[in-house]
Amino acid sequence: MRWLSGGIVSTVLSDLGSGRRPLTHEALDELPAGKVVEDIQSVFVATGILPQRDEQMVRLERHVNDLVTSHTTAAGRKIPHRYATWHLLRRLRRRSRGNDTTHTQLTVVRQHLRAAVHLLNWIEAHCLTLATCRQGDLERWMTSDDVRHRKEAGHFVRWAPTQKIAHDLSFPAVR
Structure with a gap:
């Protein structure tokens, strides 16, 4: 009460x-x-007043929206939005086949998105773009002391070259 x-x-x-x-x-x-x-x-x-829904997916979509919209420029929001919407979320929906998203799946997708955002922020802070970023730049990022989500960033690094946004990139193998 x-x-x-x-x-x-x-x-x-x-x-x-x-x-x-x-x-x-x-x-x-x-x-x-x-x-x-x-x-x-x-x-x-x-109690049946509201229909059931995948609450983990709703939380994940809210997290994606908050993280993407937190970037100050439209250009800075475009790539993580595309990566999250058309790759991470679409892939998760396909894999779940109508079942509820698990907490582990939610956590993994969040980590992959945060890793992509950290890498993109580093690229931007070093006056680079995806189009101008080269193998040496990524190796410098991977060996820097302030790198976060190094392992999870590999997912984004493997995805980016397949997109028109980064067709001329040569990304290193991230382990």
Whole structure:
């Protein structure tokens, strides 16, 4: 009873009850992400008020959107958005074949995307682009002290040359 009457729970339930907020997944997704909203949503799903859906995939799509839109330039958002949407998420949906996404799958995709963003940020910080980045540049990145997600970046490095955005690149084998 204390949980129901306090803070955001009370506000959300009041908004839903009064009709100020429709009782849909989409309306609840507009609220700030967090444990309270997830708990409310899961109760509505468990009781059949809301339909079931792949919550891990929803979280992953939100994470992709937040990470991609956090980049300051449109050009800086384009490549990670393409990589995430047309490669990582599409591949995950195909592999899951309609089953719910697991936490491990969510974690792996997040790591691959973060690795791509870190590499792209490094490329940009060194006044390079994917078109001008060469083998030596990538080797310098891979051996630098501040490199993060080195292993996971290999996934992006293998994907990028297959795209029109980076048709002339020679990427090293990342291990």
